[in-house]
Amino acid sequence: MPRIAVCPDDALPEGEAVKIDSPVSHIAVIRSAGELYAVTDRCSHGNASMSEGYIEDDGTVECPLHAARFCLKTGVALCQPATEPLNTYPVVVDAGTIYVEIPETA
Numbered sequence: 001m002p003r004i005a006v007c008p009d010d011a012l013p014e015g016e017a018v019k020i021d022s023p024v025s026h027i028a029v030i031r032s033a034g035e036l037y038a039v040t041d042r043c044s045h046g047n048a049s050m051s052e053g054y055i056e057d058d059g060t061v062e063c064p065l066h067a068a069r070f071c072l073k074t075g076v077a078l079c080q081p082a083t084e085p086l087n088t089y090p091v092v093v094d095a096g097t098i099y100v101e102i103p104e105t106a
Contacts, residue, residue, distance in 0.1 A: 001090070006098040012036075017061075019051040022102050027089060029100060030072060033057050036091040037072035038100045044068075044077060044084035 004022050006029045012018060017030040019041050026041035028051035039061070041050050048065040055061050060078060062069045068082030075086035090101040 001101040001103065003092070003099040003101050006091075006100060009093050009096050009098050012098060015055050015057075017051040017053070017055060019049060020100065022100065024089075024102050025087070027100055027102075028053075028061075029091065029098060030055055030061060032059055032061070032072055035059070035072075036093070036098060038089035038091045039070065039072060039075055039086040043082065044070075044086055045082035050086065 006020055012031050014031050017028050020027050027038050028041040030037045032055050043063040045068050046065055048063050050061055053061045053064045059072050060069050061072055066081050069078040070086050075088040077083055077085055092099050
């Protein structure tokens with residue numbers, strides 16, 4: 001699976017996010033409760049950037065426009081107005097750099 005370099009591991013603080021571009025879509029890489037997650041950057045309900053959302057210690061992110069919440073681990077929409085999940089992507093740290101693994105493009 002191809003990898004995209006995000007940033008040095010120590011450059012993404014707890015409770016923060018960064019948006020990256022990939023051949024698949026824009027992806028938000030988020031550090032929450034000491035874990036790294038990657039989800040589609042665009043809210044499934046509306047045109048909002050999840051990297052600008054509210055990151056919670058319980059492993060969720062809240063859309064900055066309509067307060068829809070998503071599980072960072074699974075991408076599942078936890079409350080309305082969103083009903084569709086966000087895509088999730090594996091995140092790895094290798095030699096001090098954060099990478100997102102993305103699916104092969106067709």
